[in-house]
Amino acid sequence: MLQYIGKRLLQLIPVLLGMTFIVFMIIRAIPGNPAQVILGQQASKEAVAALEAKLGLDQPWYTQYFEFLMNIFRGDLGESLRTRSPVADELWPYLAATIELAVFAMIIAVIIGVNAGIISAWFQNSWFDYTAMILALIGVSVPIFWLGLMGQWVFGIEMDLLPTTGREDVRNPVHAITGLYVIDTLIQGRFDQFGQVLRHLILPGIALATIPMAIIARMTRSSMLEVMRSDFVRTARSKGQKMFLVVYKHALKNAIIPVLTVIGLQMGILLGGAILTETIFGWPGIGRYIYDAIGFRDYPVVQSGILVVAFIFVMINLLVDVLYSVVDPRIKYD
Amino acid sequence: MVGKPKVLSVNGLRTSFFTDGGIVPAVDGISFDLYEGEILGIVGESGCGKSVTSLSIMGLVPSPPGKITGGEILYGGRDLTKLKEREMRKVRGNDIAMIFQEPMTSLNPLFTIGSQMTEALLIHTNLGKRKARRRAAEMLKLVGLPRVEEIMDEYPHQLSGGMRQRVMIAMALVCEPNILIADEPTTALDVTIQAQILKLMKKLNERLDTAVLLITHDLGVVAETCGRVIVMYAGQIVEEGPVTEIFRNPQHPYTEGLLKSVPDMRFKQERLEPIPGNVPRPGAIRHGCRFAARCPYRFDRCTAEDPELYGTQPGHFARCFLRDKKEETAHDETLVES
Numbered sequence: 001m002l003q004y005i006g007k008r009l010l011q012l013i014p015v016l017l018g019m020t021f022i023v024f025m026i027i028r029a030i031p032g033n034p035a036q037v038i039l040g041q042q043a044s045k046e047a048v049a050a051l052e053a054k055l056g057l058d059q060p061w062y063t064q065y066f067e068f069l070m071n072i073f074r075g076d077l078g079e080s081l082r083t084r085s086p087v088a089d090e091l092w093p094y095l096a097a098t099i100e101l102a103v104f105a106m107i108i109a110v111i112i113g114v115n116a117g118i119i120s121a122w123f124q125n126s127w128f129d130y131t132a133m134i135l136a137l138i139g140v141s142v143p144i145f146w147l148g149l150m151g152q153w154v155f156g157i158e159m160d161l162l163p164t165t166g167r168e169d170v171r172n173p174v175h176a177i178t179g180l181y182v183i184d185t186l187i188q189g190r191f192d193q194f195g196q197v198l199r200h201l202i203l204p205g206i207a208l209a210t211i212p213m214a215i216i217a218r219m220t221r222s223s224m225l226e227v228m229r230s231d232f233v234r235t236a237r238s239k240g241q242k243m244f245l246v247v248y249k250h251a252l253k254n255a256i257i258p259v260l261t262v263i264g265l266q267m268g269i270l271l272g273g274a275i276l277t278e279t280i281f282g283w284p285g286i287g288r289y290i291y292d293a294i295g296f297r298d299y300p301v302v303q304s305g306i307l308v309v310a311f312i313f314v315m316i317n318l319l320v321d322v323l324y325s326v327v328d329p330r331i332k333y334d
Numbered sequence: 335m336v337g338k339p340k341v342l343s344v345n346g347l348r349t350s351f352f353t354d355g356g357i358v359p360a361v362d363g364i365s366f367d368l369y370e371g372e373i374l375g376i377v378g379e380s381g382c383g384k385s386v387t388s389l390s391i392m393g394l395v396p397s398p399p400g401k402i403t404g405g406e407i408l409y410g411g412r413d414l415t416k417l418k419e420r421e422m423r424k425v426r427g428n429d430i431a432m433i434f435q436e437p438m439t440s441l442n443p444l445f446t447i448g449s450q451m452t453e454a455l456l457i458h459t460n461l462g463k464r465k466a467r468r469r470a471a472e473m474l475k476l477v478g479l480p481r482v483e484e485i486m487d488e489y490p491h492q493l494s495g496g497m498r499q500r501v502m503i504a505m506a507l508v509c510e511p512n513i514l515i516a517d518e519p520t521t522a523l524d525v526t527i528q529a530q531i532l533k534l535m536k537k538l539n540e541r542l543d544t545a546v547l548l549i550t551h552d553l554g555v556v557a558e559t560c561g562r563v564i565v566m567y568a569g570q571i572v573e574e575g576p577v578t579e580i581f582r583n584p585q586h587p588y589t590e591g592l593l594k595s596v597p598d599m600r601f602k603q604e605r606l607e608p609i610p611g612n613v614p615r616p617g618a619i620r621h622g623c624r625f626a627a628r629c630p631y632r633f634d635r636c637t638a639e640d641p642e643l644y645g646t647q648p649g650h651f652a653r654c655f656l657r658d659k660k661e662e663t664a665h666d667e668t669l670v671e672s
Contacts (some may be wrong), residue, residue: 102563113438152545167531228498230439231434231436231439231440232439232440232441232442232443234394234434234440235434235442235502235505236442237394237426237432237506238392238394238427238431238432238506239426239427239453239454239457240423240424240425240427240428240432240454240458241423241427241453241454241457241458242423243419250442250445253440253442253444253445254443254444327444328443328444329443329444329489329491330443330489330491
C-alpha cells in the first residue's frame, strides 16, 4: 500500500510539471504586463522598463520558468508582484476560507445527497423517489448565481435571518490562528463567534452544495438500485435482518465506491475555487484571490495559487483511491 | 414420514406477479406438508414456480411486482402470510433459514465470514459477540471447513465455491432453525463438490433433525437425498410421493418424461428421450391440464377439465385423469394404443 502511494506521488510530478508550464504560458499570453498595471496608464516607458528589470520580467521566458520551478522545488512559492509579500503567507488565509466553505458544503451535500439517493433506491418509484430525482435534476441545472442571489434575497433581506456576505461579523472579528474560523473560535472558546461563523457559512454553503448534492444523490440511487438486487441482500434479509440495516449496512457499503469517486471529484472542484459563489457572497477565498491576481497580472500568485489548488485536487483523488481498498478488501494495490 | 408431526403446512398457496404484461400466477394453488426431520424435494424445470414457493414461505417474494394472493402457510400454529414484517423477521433465520443457488454472489463480498456468520446469532439470540463468534466457529467446523479461525477473518473472495456453499449452510443452520430451505444448493458447483454438499446436508439433517425443503431441477439430487418428492409443473404440483415409489412407478406423464430424460448409466446405448415442446409461460394455460399439450396420453377430458390430485397409493398422488378411478378403463386403452 505504502509502495502504491509512493508510486502515485511520483506520478504526480510530471502532471504538476505539465500543469505549471501550461499556466505559466497562458498567463503570459494575456495582453498587458504587471509593471504597467502597477505603475498605471500614465507611467513612462523608462519607468515601466526599470520596474520590469527589477521584477525580473525582462529575462527570457525559459529563464523565468526555470527560476519559478527551482523556487518551487525549494518550497518557495514566490513573491507577489503587487504586494511584495511571499505568496505562501498571503495564500493561506484565502485557502483556509475556501477549505472551510468547501468542507461545510460537502458535508451538507453528502449527508443529504447520499441519504436521498438511498431512500430513492429503497422505495423506487415512490413519491419520494420521484420528488427527489426531480429536485436533483433541478439541482444540477440551476445557475448558482441565481440560487445564491435568491438565497440572499429571501433569507438575508426579506426574512433577515442570515448574513449575506463575508465569513464573520465585521464588528466582532475572529482572531485567526489556523485560518479555519470554525476551529479558531472553538479553540478560543468564543462560542458567540462560532455561531456567527456558522451562520455566515449557511447561505454560501447551500449554494455551493447544490450541484454536488444533486450529482451525489443521482449516483447513490443508481448504484444502490443495482446492489439492492444482489443475492447477498436477499441473504441478509433471509437471516431476519432489519431492512434498515440491510440497506444501510449490507447494500450501502457495496454501493459506495462510485459515490466516493464522485465525492472526490466534486470536492476537488469546490476547493479549486467556487469563484461565482465566492464573488456573490463576498467570501475571501482562493478563487477570488487568484481571479484578482489575474487582473493585476500578478504572475507568481496565479502560478503558485493554481499549483496549490491542483496539488490539493490530485491529493484528494489519491485519497479516494486509497479509500477504495479500505472499503473493498478485493481491491488491492501493489 | 407420515406419523411424525408436521412442521410446515402449505395450503392452496397462490403467488402472482403483477407485471405490465398482465398477472402471472407463478405459484397456482399448491399444498403440501413438511414433516419434522424429513428431506422433502421439490423438483421441476426452470419457471415451474419452485423458487417462488420457497421465497413465499420466507416472505421474500420481491414486491412489487410479486404478491401472495391466496392460501396459507402454517408454521407453529401461525399463518406466515398474515404476519407483519416485524414478526416475520423473527421467523427468518431463526425458525426457517434458507440457502441459495449462487454461493459466489450470496455472501456479501465486503464483510468477513465471521461477521456474516454471527449476524443471525446477534439478531435472534442474546449471545454476546465473543460467544456468537465461538458458536459460529463450531458451526463452520461442523460443516467440515478446515482452519476455521482463519476463515472467520477472511472475505468470501478468498474461498472456493464449495467452501462458500459450506459457509452458507453453516450460516443458515447457526440458529438451529426447524426448517432449512435449500434452493438449488448444488447447481452452481462442480459435480464432485455437489456430492460432498449433498452428503453434508443429509448428515446435518440427521444430526440436527432439521426438516429440509430441497428445491432442485436435478432428479439425481432428489434420488440421493430426499425421502419424499413433489414434482411441480407450471405453478402446480403434478405428483407427490415417496422417492423410491416415484422413481420406480411414476404416475404422472410429466414425471415419466422427466425420468426418461435423465441419463441412466446402466444402459449405455440408450438415447435420452426429451419431453417434446416447452414449459408453458405461467398463466398461459388457464383451463384443463397444464401438461396436456406435451402429453403423449392426452385425451378429450384433459383440455376440458382441470385435473385434481388423485391418490394412487397411500401418500402418492398424481394430477392426471389417468389416475382418476373413473378413467381406469380408458387409461388401459390409451396405453395399449401408445
